[in-house]
Amino acid sequence: RIKRTAISAESAQQKKSKDLRVALQVFDKSYRTKEFLRDALLNNDFMKNLEMNQIMSIVDCMYPLEHKDGSLIIKEGDVGNLVYILEEGTVEVSKLNKVLTTMGPGRVFGELAILYNCTRTASIKALSNCKLWAVDRQTFQAIMMKAGMQKQAEHLELMKNIKSFEKLREDILSKIADVLDEVSYADGECIVRQGAKGDTFYIIAKGRARITEAKSKWDAPINIRHLERGESFGELALQSEETRPFNVIADDPNGVTCLVLDRQNYREMIANELSRLKREESFKCARRNVGDERDLKNLRL
Ligand code: CMP
Numbered sequence: 001r002i003k004r005t006a007i008s009a010e011s012a013q014q015k016k017s018k019d020l021r022v023a024l025q026v027f028d029k030s031y032r033t034k035e036f037l038r039d040a041l042l043n044n045d046f047m048k049n050l051e052m053n054q055i056m057s058i059v060d061c062m063y064p065l066e067h068k069d070g071s072l073i074i075k076e077g078d079v080g081n082l083v084y085i086l087e088e089g090t091v092e093v094s095k096l097n098k099v100l101t102t103m104g105p106g107r108v109f110g111e112l113a114i115l116y117n118c119t120r121t122a123s124i125k126a127l128s129n130c131k132l133w134a135v136d137r138q139t140f141q142a143i144m145m146k147a148g149m150q151k152q153a154e155h156l157e158l159m160k161n162i163k164s165f166e167k168l169r170e171d172i173l174s175k176i177a178d179v180l181d182e183v184s185y186a187d188g189e190c191i192v193r194q195g196a197k198g199d200t201f202y203i204i205a206k207g208r209a210r211i212t213e214a215k216s217k218w219d220a221p222i223n224i225r226h227l228e229r230g231e232s233f234g235e236l237a238l239q240s241e242e243t244r245p246f247n248v249i250a251d252d253p254n255g256v257t258c259l260v261l262d263r264q265n266y267r268e269m270i271a272n273e274l275s276r277l278k279r280e281e282s283f284k285c286a287r288r289n290v291g292d293e294r295d296l297k298n299l300r301l
Contacts, residue, residue, distance in 0.1 A: 044108040080113030089130030185250040198237025207256035
């Protein structure tokens with residue numbers, strides 16, 4: 001059963017990368033056009049939170065198209081396939097035949113049906129001849145997936161170098177990598193507070209943090225050491241019900257990013273697996289000892 005899981009995980013990964021090779025097609029455009037498209041995406045409430053490399057991949061894959069004055073670009077209720085950026089001209093947005101607004105160059109539209117997998121929420125009509133840029137759903141989703149896979153691979157590499165994880169199989173690490181969340185902290189921000197109840201395990205993905213400890217509640221905390229990228233902390237409070245034994249403070253002018261895992265996932269995916277491996281190890285050890293005793297008896301006979 002375990003073997004089958006590993007193989008299916010691998011083929012899913014292979015399938016994903018194959019899909020990406022097929023889907024991503026880049027269209028040449030000038031530097032100014034790229035800047036224009038990038039700024040348009042960054043000005044859109046739903047797109048601005050994407051990562052910069054995702055934004056730039058969308059820009060690269062956008063292709064030009066035109067719509068004549070009076071043509072219907074998007075019909076409310078349709079299944080949408082394209083996200084648009086208007087370069088020249090004016091469009092009208094309407095819902096249930098009621099005009100909501102008009103939009104000019106630099107506006108993104110058609111993003112809702114692609115982002116939320118719903119039908120078109122409004123109709124868009126060209127009020128003049130329009131020059132547009134578009135990206136299709138498949139390419140858009142491939143870009144999102146590629147970024148997700150790059151993140152997953154990065155998380156996996158970090159976990160492979162954690163000493164206490166060295167006995168965990170790659171398919172287990174890969175599952176953990178899927179559920180890790182990224183949390184960012186500003187320089188000087190407290191990540192873990194001494195004496196607090198702990199529910200989270202942390203791996204430093206970016207930046208540097210400082211461990212400090214106060215000997216008593218009347219003493220000022222003193223610096224113990226620094227934690228760098230790839231180092232982890234927080235497991236002690238998850239293994240027992242104990243409180244955090246020290247403070248961890250972000251100590252990097254560019255901030256710190258941690259990969260975090262909650263108590264339940266830590267227990268189910270890491271602690272349980274490590275105890276299972278430990279039991280297996282002691283069982284093998286016991287069998288070896290029995291074998292040794294038998295050999296000894298045979299020798300005596
Ligand atoms: P989508 O639902 O994919 O297709 C219709 C598009 O119209 C929608 O994405 C938005 O981009 C845009 N849209 C919907 N409602 C409004 C609104 N109230 N104002 C401006 N644009 C809108």
